[in-house]
Amino acid sequence: MLITGIKSKPVYAPLCADVTGRHHLMLGVGLGGAALLRVVAELETAAPAALATTRVLLAAEDTFERTGIASLARFDDQAPLLEAFTTALEGSLMGTRLYVAGPESFIGRAMQIALRFNLNKDEIRAEECGTLARRVRCVHCRTTTEEVRTNIVRCAGCDRWLLVRDHYSRRLAAYMGVMVDAEAPGELPPIREIYL
Amino acid sequence: MSALFKPDETFRDDFTFRNSPAAIRRFPLPFAEDQYMYSVNIEPHLPGPRGSVLEFGFDVDEHYVAECRERNLVLAAEPLRFQALPHMMSAQWDCLELLMESLARDYPAHFSLTRQGNRWHWINRPLGIDQHFTFGDPATLPREPLDYIGRQAQGDFVVMDQREGDLWTEAGVVTTQADWSLDFDVGMTFKEWHGPVPLAHEMNVFDRALKYLLALRLGQPVRRLNWTMTINPRLDTSPENYPYWGPDRTRVTARNAGELVHLRVEMQTLWRLPRSNGVMFGIRCYLISVAELATVPHWARRMHRVLKDLHPALVDYKGLTRYRDAVVEWLAPFDDGTPTSPGTAPE
Amino acid sequence: MNEAQTIAVEVTAVEQVTPLIRHFTLKAAAGGALPAFSGGSHIIVVMRGAARIHRNPYSLLSSPHALDTYEIGVRRMEESRGGSQFMHDSVTVGSRLDIAHPVNLFPLDKIARKHVLIAGGIGITPFLAQLEDLHGGAVPYELHYSVRSPEHSAFLGRLQEREGGHVHLYYDSAGQAIDFDGLLSRQPLGTHVYVCGPAGLIERVIGTAKTWGWPASHVHWEQFSAPPVGDAFDVFLARAQCTVHVAPDRSLLESIEAAGVEVPYLCRGGVCGFCQTRVLELDGELQHNDHFLSDREKAGGRTIMPCVSRARCKTLVLDL
Numbered sequence: 001m002l003i004t005g006i007k008s009k010p011v012y013a014p015l016c017a018d019v020t021g022r023h024h025l026m027l028g029v030g031l032g033g034a035a036l037l038r039v040v041a042e043l044e045t046a047a048p049a050a051l052a053t054t055r056v057l058l059a060a061e062d063t064f065e066r067t068g069i070a071s072l073a074r075f076d077d078q079a080p081l082l083e084a085f086t087t088a089l090e091g092s093l094m095g096t097r098l099y100v101a102g103p104e105s106f107i108g109r110a111m112q113i114a115l116r117f118n119l120n121k122d123e124i125r126a127e128e129c130g131t132l133a134r135r136v137r138c139v140h141c142r143t144t145t146e147e148v149r150t151n152i153v154r155c156a157g158c159d160r161w162l163l164v165r166d167h168y169s170r171r172l173a174a175y176m177g178v179m180v181d182a183e184a185p186g187e188l189p190p191i192r193e194i195y196l
Numbered sequence: 197m198s199a200l201f202k203p204d205e206t207f208r209d210d211f212t213f214r215n216s217p218a219a220i221r222r223f224p225l226p227f228a229e230d231q232y233m234y235s236v237n238i239e240p241h242l243p244g245p246r247g248s249v250l251e252f253g254f255d256v257d258e259h260y261v262a263e264c265r266e267r268n269l270v271l272a273a274e275p276l277r278f279q280a281l282p283h284m285m286s287a288q289w290d291c292l293e294l295l296m297e298s299l300a301r302d303y304p305a306h307f308s309l310t311r312q313g314n315r316w317h318w319i320n321r322p323l324g325i326d327q328h329f330t331f332g333d334p335a336t337l338p339r340e341p342l343d344y345i346g347r348q349a350q351g352d353f354v355v356m357d358q359r360e361g362d363l364w365t366e367a368g369v370v371t372t373q374a375d376w377s378l379d380f381d382v383g384m385t386f387k388e389w390h391g392p393v394p395l396a397h398e399m400n401v402f403d404r405a406l407k408y409l410l411a412l413r414l415g416q417p418v419r420r421l422n423w424t425m426t427i428n429p430r431l432d433t434s435p436e437n438y439p440y441w442g443p444d445r446t447r448v449t450a451r452n453a454g455e456l457v458h459l460r461v462e463m464q465t466l467w468r469l470p471r472s473n474g475v476m477f478g479i480r481c482y483l484i485s486v487a488e489l490a491t492v493p494h495w496a497r498r499m500h501r502v503l504k505d506l507h508p509a510l511v512d513y514k515g516l517t518r519y520r521d522a523v524v525e526w527l528a529p530f531d532d533g534t535p536t537s538p539g540t541a542p543e
Numbered sequence: 544m545n546e547a548q549t550i551a552v553e554v555t556a557v558e559q560v561t562p563l564i565r566h567f568t569l570k571a572a573a574g575g576a577l578p579a580f581s582g583g584s585h586i587i588v589v590m591r592g593a594a595r596i597h598r599n600p601y602s603l604l605s606s607p608h609a610l611d612t613y614e615i616g617v618r619r620m621e622e623s624r625g626g627s628q629f630m631h632d633s634v635t636v637g638s639r640l641d642i643a644h645p646v647n648l649f650p651l652d653k654i655a656r657k658h659v660l661i662a663g664g665i666g667i668t669p670f671l672a673q674l675e676d677l678h679g680g681a682v683p684y685e686l687h688y689s690v691r692s693p694e695h696s697a698f699l700g701r702l703q704e705r706e707g708g709h710v711h712l713y714y715d716s717a718g719q720a721i722d723f724d725g726l727l728s729r730q731p732l733g734t735h736v737y738v739c740g741p742a743g744l745i746e747r748v749i750g751t752a753k754t755w756g757w758p759a760s761h762v763h764w765e766q767f768s769a770p771p772v773g774d775a776f777d778v779f780l781a782r783a784q785c786t787v788h789v790a791p792d793r794s795l796l797e798s799i800e801a802a803g804v805e806v807p808y809l810c811r812g813g814v815c816g817f818c819q820t821r822v823l824e825l826d827g828e829l830q831h832n833d834h835f836l837s838d839r840e841k842a843g844g845r846t847i848m849p850c851v852s853r854a855r856c857k858t859l860v861l862d863l
Contacts (some may be wrong), residue, residue, distance in 0.1 A: 008384070008391020022728075022756035094730040095756025118656050118733030120360060122758035139377050139435045142276075160439065167392050171383035178435055182442030183518065283653040293579075359652050360760045411809060411817055414578060414644040415548060470579035471607060473647045 009166040012107070012128040017042035021097030021123075024054040027085055027110055029078055030130040032101030033062030039099055040067055055088060057081050060102075078106055082113060089117045097123055103130040105146070108173030115170065132195040136164050137174035144174050152180055152191045161188055164195075201322055205262035208269075213429035215488050219258055223484050224249050225540040226423040226461050230501040232510075234401055238408060241417040241465050249463060252302035253417065254295060254349060255480060261322050263350045263372075263431065270371040270432050271347070276379045277434075278343045280355070280367035287355045287367060288341040289332060290469035291476050295345045320348055342369055351463075351480035354378070356386070358473055363409060365389050372431040372481045374424045374460060375438070375515065394509040412468045412475055422462040424514040425523075429458055429483045448519035453526035454487035457519060459499070486523055492542045496530035503527070549589060549641040550577070555612065557636055560697045564665060565631055568605075569613045572639060576610040580645035582673030583765070586613065587811065589641040590629045595793075596801070597626035600767055600811055602669035602739075603645060604698070607676060613642070616697060618665040624769055624792045646809050649739070649765040651676065656733030658684040661721065661748055663740025664695070669765060670739065671698060674706060685709050687726065689744070692716035723751040737763045767812055770794035771832050773853040780804055780863040781823055795849035804863055806849060813851035820861050822847055827856020 015035045017024075024043065028036045036056060043050050044067060054069040059081045064072060075081040098119060100110045107126045114124055134148045136155075143157025148164055155162050155177060162177030169176070181187050205213045215223070226232075244250025249257070271277055280288055296318055300309035308319045314331045325348065329336040337344050346353055346369030355367035363386040370378040381389050386406050393402075412418065426433055427444035448456050463480040490496040503516075504524050511520055556568035571577050580603060590597040605614035617630040634640070649669055651658060658677060660670045667688055677684045686706065690696040692714055702710050713719040727736065727748075736757070738748040745764045752762045772792050779786050780799065789798040796818060799806055809815040813833030822829070822845050831841040833848035840846055847854075847861070 008388045020753070020756055020758075089732060092732045094727070094732060094734050094761065096732060097756070118654055120758065120760055122760055137380065139380060140437075140439060142379070165392075167380070169380050169383065170388075172380065176377070176380055176435075179439050179442070182439045183445050185443075290579075357653055358650070359654070411815070413646060413809070414580075470645075471581055472653075473581040473584075473650045 009168055010104075010170075012104075012126050015039050015099055015101055015125055015127040017046060018097045018125060019043070019047045019050075022050060022053070022095035023093060024050055024097050024099065025085075025088060025092060026054070026056045026099040027058075027081065027101070027106075028056070028062075029059045029081070029102030029106045031060070032127070032129055033058055033060035033064055035101035035127045035129060036099060037062070037064060040069060044068070057084055057088070078109070082109060085110060086113050089113065089119075092117075097125070100124070100126040101129055104128050104132060105135050105173070108135060108170070111170055112173050134164060134195050135174040136162060136177040137169070137172050138162055138177045140179060144172070145177070149193050149195045150191050151194050152188055153177065163189075200258060201261040202258055203261040203265070205259060207262070207266045207429055207431040211428045211430070213259070213262070213483065215484055216258060217491075220484065220488050220491060221542050222248055222257075223489070224421060224461050224463055224482055225495060225498075226421040227498050227502050228538055228540050230498055230536060231505050232502050233507065237420045238405065238418045238466075239420070241419040249480075249482070250419075253298045253465070254302070254351075254478065255463070256299065256303055256306065256350065260350055264323055264347060266431055267347055267369075267371045271343075271369075274436065277371050278340070278346065278369045279378055279382050280340060280342055281382070284355060284357065284367040284472070284474070285334070285341075287357065287469055287472035287474040287476075290472050290474065291353060291355060292341040292345045293331070294467060294469070294476065295349050299349070323348060342367055351478055354477040354479065355469075356475045356477065358410065358475060361410065362386060363406065363475060370479075371434075373434055373479070374422075374426075374462065374481075375433055375435055377435045379436075392513070394513050409466060409475060412466060414468045414470055417465055417467045419463065419465045422464055424460050425516055425519075426458045426460045426483065427456050427519070429485070431481060431483070433460075445515070445518045448522045450522045450525040453519065453522045454490065455485060457486045457523050457526075458483045459486065459489055486526060490527065490530055493530065494534075494536045495542070496527055497532075497534065498536050500524060500527035500531040501536075549643050552577075552613070552640050552642055554634060554636055554638045554640065557634070560616070561695045563619045563695065564697045565617050565619070566697070567615050567617065567630070567634065569615070569640070569642070570611060577613055578644055579610055580607055580672075581647045581650055582607055582676045583649035583651065583669045584645035584647040584672070585649075585669070585767075585810075586615070586645050587643040588615070588630075589643075590626060590634070592625065592629050592633070595625070595797075597624075597629055598797070598800075598811060599626040599630075602649075602672070602765070602767075604668040604671040607672055616665060616668045620769060624772070626769070648810055648815055649737070649763060651737070652735045652761075652763075654733075655682060655735040657682060657731060657735070659726065659730060659734060659736045660684065660686040661726075661736065661738040661740070661744070662686065662688045663738075663744040664690055665697070666738070666740030666744070666765075667697060667702075668739070670737070671702070673737075674702075674709075678705065685711065687711045687713065687721050689713040689719075689721055689740070690715070723747055724755070727751050727755045727757065735761050735763060737765075739765045742766060742768065766814070768851075770796075770811075770813075770851045771853070773830065774855060776827075776854050776856055776859065778854070778859045778861055779824075781860050782863055789853065794851065795847075795853060799849060799861075799863065806863065808850060811850045813848050816848070818848055818850050820847055820849055820863060821845065822859070823862050824858055824860035825854070825856060826858035827854055829854050829856075829859075 017039045026036045051068045056072045059075040100107050136145045136148045138155040141158035145156040160179045163180040165176045167176045249255045296309050299307040310317045316331050318327045352370045356363040357366050368378045387402050461482045465478040467476045551572035552569040553572045555570050558566040560566045585600045585602045601615040619631050620627045783804045787798050787802045806818050809817040816835040830853045832851040
């Protein structure tokens with residue numbers, strides 16, 4: 001079961017402005033503010049008219065200078081930001097581009113919401129920054145364990161030791177966890193903190 | 197009729213499943229040569245020789261009744277082995293129609309389907325089912341269409357929606373899988389779902405397969421074979437239940453390998469669906485113990501050679517690591533080095 | 544496609560619905576229901592004329608829920624190579640034709656939150672079938688239908704009767720035009736737009752959608768254009784070991800088929816990529832008329848879509 005090199009792990013890239021879009025909606029958490037500032041700066045140069053309908057939702061400590069954008073809303077926490085995001089999508093039009101910058105677990109949650117509005121990969125850009133900690137879904141008891149930094153983790157639901165695989169579900173916004181010692185109970189591979 | 201089926205066979209606990217000599221001879225061996233590597237081995241699903249597993253679109257064999265009972269057991273314990281996203285309802289009806297039409301046409305002694313417009317009457321004699329319903333109206337069936345017919349057919353069924361130049365896994369009844377989770381994979385695209393398969397991506401196998409499947413036509417299904425190995429004739433080797441079947445892998449010795457280790461072959465068929473324009477993926481599972489397989493001399497030699505030289509990544513991915521050597525050792529006496537003719541026939 | 548897999552049909556009704564458009568109703572010659580299909584599908588109709596065989600794609604406009612008959616609408620094309628003329632002049636009630644199983648290259652997106660349908664002239668046909676699937680459903684939709692004049696509006700009666708407020712009609716003759724900018728700038732997220740009709744209409748919608756930032760995956764189009772005519776040329780088929788002459792008004796695909804060699808196809812219109820063929824040798828230039836190959840592939844000269852493309856050459860050898 002120790003499979004490596006899985007191709008279903010999501011891949012992220014540094015954010016850059018998509019000038020083919022007419023409206024831009026941006027979400028930033030933690031260290032994500034810097035990436036969004038960069039995108040706004042790019043739009044200022046390449047497509048300044050788009051700034052007038054650019055909206056930013058931020059749960060970060062960065063100072064974010066308002067630079068002619070339509071709105072900037074700040075939140076203390078991910079949860080209220082995601083709520084505001086849902087409302088924003090309800091009023092959004094075709095031609096919108098979504099930018100998400102923050103830890104992967106946040107990106108996953110934002111994608112789940114975007115999925116409901118039929119936004120696809122051509123309309124979304126995501127940059128991972130901050131912790132690599134994963135959400136892990138136990139395939140046995142279906143509990144999701146949050147903030148997993150190690151390659152092996154104890155399931156928060158059924159207590160089994162799970163191997164944290166690279167196989168990722170966008171629908172569940174989580175990586176798969178499978179019992180690691182079924183064939184040799186108690187024999188665990190070395191536990192390493194690799195998702196820092 | 198009941199002499200044909202072995203209704204009390206089990207695929208768990210006491211594992212009373214066995215293949216009759218006839219079942220052994222018609223077994224779909226996946227090795228045409230003495231070594232194995234992936235390929236896009238898709239071919240038209242045309243009718244094959246009489247009595248073979250390819251004679252009809254959906255094969256019904258001596259294990260039919262027992263397999264249907266096993267499926268009901270799995271679904272009773274884990275309802276999420278059947279899933280269908282809301283927009284897949286017309287695809288579910290397409291699947292129901294395809295299976296009912298095929299079974300009634302190809303096995304008229306066991307199944308019959310009579311229709312007057314949308315009023316359908318389905319009879320399944322081996323399972324004792326007699327159902328009147330209105331095609332297209334879910335309220336007239338005791339379960340959702342795919343769930344309903346899935347419990348009356350051997351093998352798993354995965355249904356994909358075709359859009360944005362891709363195939364999306366968005367419905368299925370999956371209880372006889374080789375270690376993948378429908379609940380986890382529902383919503384994935386073709387390549388995401390196949391993400392865990394090693395090597396094949398580098399070989400562009402999935403790009404080519406996807407392109408081929410996007411052009412799949414009504415009335416022209418295709419098929420391919422896939423294989424792995426299972427300890428005991430266990431159909432439900434899902435990741436969900438890995439804690440229960442995983443330990444069996446440690447119980448294999450060179451002495452019991454013939455009896456315990458089973459070759460597990462998937463006859464995969466792919467069908468374009470008419471009303472939904474989706475694709476139905478049928479995964480029909482055949483099991484045979486190594487000992488049963490070895491009763492055919494040149495299959496024994498071939499199996500020995502294929503396993504001995506199998507690429508390490510495939511050994512790992514197919515879960516054979518712990519017991520591959522034991523099986524090779526068990527088969528060794530059957531391999532005297534005589535050349536085997538290419539092809540998969542028993543002779 | 545294998546000719547052996549066609550279905551024999553008989554024409555049960557013919558109606559001239561506009562001066563240019565004829566409406567045909569077909570039933571299975573052997574009786575019974577025709578194959579079920581999804582809205583947006585087309586069938587290839589095989590017409591055996593005196594001098595040649597025509598294979599033309601026509602959208603199914605009949606309801607996917609009524610399978611006793613199929614219905615198609617055929618517009619008489621002015622510079623026709625004969626297919627539409629054959630349908631108009633030689634096909635009557637009782638005529639026998641062969642058709643292929645329906646193929647859908649223009650399906651509705653099942654998870655769209657809204658559908659905007661744009662039809663020009665004969666382009667209304669695939670939408671008629673799709674509207675049967677959309678009718679009464681939870682997903683909002685609207686149809687914008689542009690025609691020359693009331694005289695040239697086909698199937699309007701049944702449309703307005705069934706769809707009422709979902710249909711917006713535009714008569715060229717009255718100076719009415721679709722406001723593409725207005726339409727495409729104000730749709731909610733998750734809307735898909737579908738266009739079928741003349742090339743100009745399709746280009747306009749694609750271009751306007753792009754301007755307003757729609758990703759290509761939300762813009763769907765279907766165009767049935769006849770293969771362009773051109774100078775005659777010869778082609779050598781390497782595997783069949785024969786030379787095929789391509790007359791000016793025959794497509795490369797048709798000429799190869801007439802020589803008895805089968806080439807797989809789905810649309811015969813340069814869109815689906817199914818007939819893509821390898822070029823083994825070329826002394827001259829290929830004339831690519833398809834929408835499938837990339838610019839790079841077209842420039843590379845190693846591949847061609849025989850359904851719509853041609854060549855001006857001394858030598859052309861294909862891997863067929």
